[in-house]
Amino acid sequence: MKSTPVPWLLLAALLTPMGSGLEAQGQDETCVKVRASSIECDPAQPGRFFVVLEIGNSAAYPVDRLFLWPETPGIVITPDELLFAPVPPGGVSGDLLVTFDVPSPAVVGSQCLEVSIHNSKTGECCSRTKICPQLRCSGQLVRRGDSNIDGIVNIADAIKILNYLFLDGLSTSCLDVMDADDTGALNITDAVYLLTFLFLGGRPVPPPGIRDCGLDPTPDNLPCQAYPPCA
Ligand SMILES: [Ca+2]
Ligand SMILES: [Ca+2]
Secondary structure, X not given: OXXXXXXXXXXXXXXXXXXXXXXXXXXXXXXXXXXXXEEEEOOOOOOEEEEEEEEEEOOOOOEEEEEEEXXXXXXXXXXOEEEEEEEOOOOEOOOEEEEEEOOOHHHOEEOOEEEEEEOOOOOOEEEEEEEXXXXXXXXXXXXXXXXXXXXXOOHHHHHHHHHHHHOOOOOOOEOHHHOOOOOOOOOHHHHHHHHHXXXXXXXXXXXXXXXXXXXXXXXXXXXXXXXXXXX
């Protein structure tokens, strides 16, 4: 039987790359370079971060508008649309301040957002640029209650608190972990709170708790220079 050339044409068509031309339309991934020049916690509101963005315009046209979309549901970026002084091709913007509100300490960390830049007058735009700032407070990861900094919480930690409070000459690299009841102050109630939790079924130790390494989500004046078990 004589074969027809049609299957070969179909095969050739299937093997021909098709994606690049379509993806290029309006999806220039190099049109903007974004970096977070600073990230700070809001000491009055856990879960709120102030992020200063800076953009480099690699597009062939001036841009003056930025859109931001968080990848993680529940994260709110304010504003998610910024208008700013036009940045010419090759130029760099000034500082662009946005606020991130994360719904719980569990999502604190690297959070990605998609960025697009626009020329609000001509409508030219490009997108698909992504940035993943590290949303962390400046501070140590700790286990609350681990007062003697050995990585586990037990009666020795309550004793450490009492020794710190009532005996001279004891030092620590992390006062914050002694604040077992998270009042922001150290006193005998921290030892009592810890003992009650450990032996009498008392209320749990506040976040980050005794097992998981995490940041103290409530601001206070208890320093923590180092906490090696979570380093
Ligand atoms: Ca301990
Ligand atoms: Ca306390």
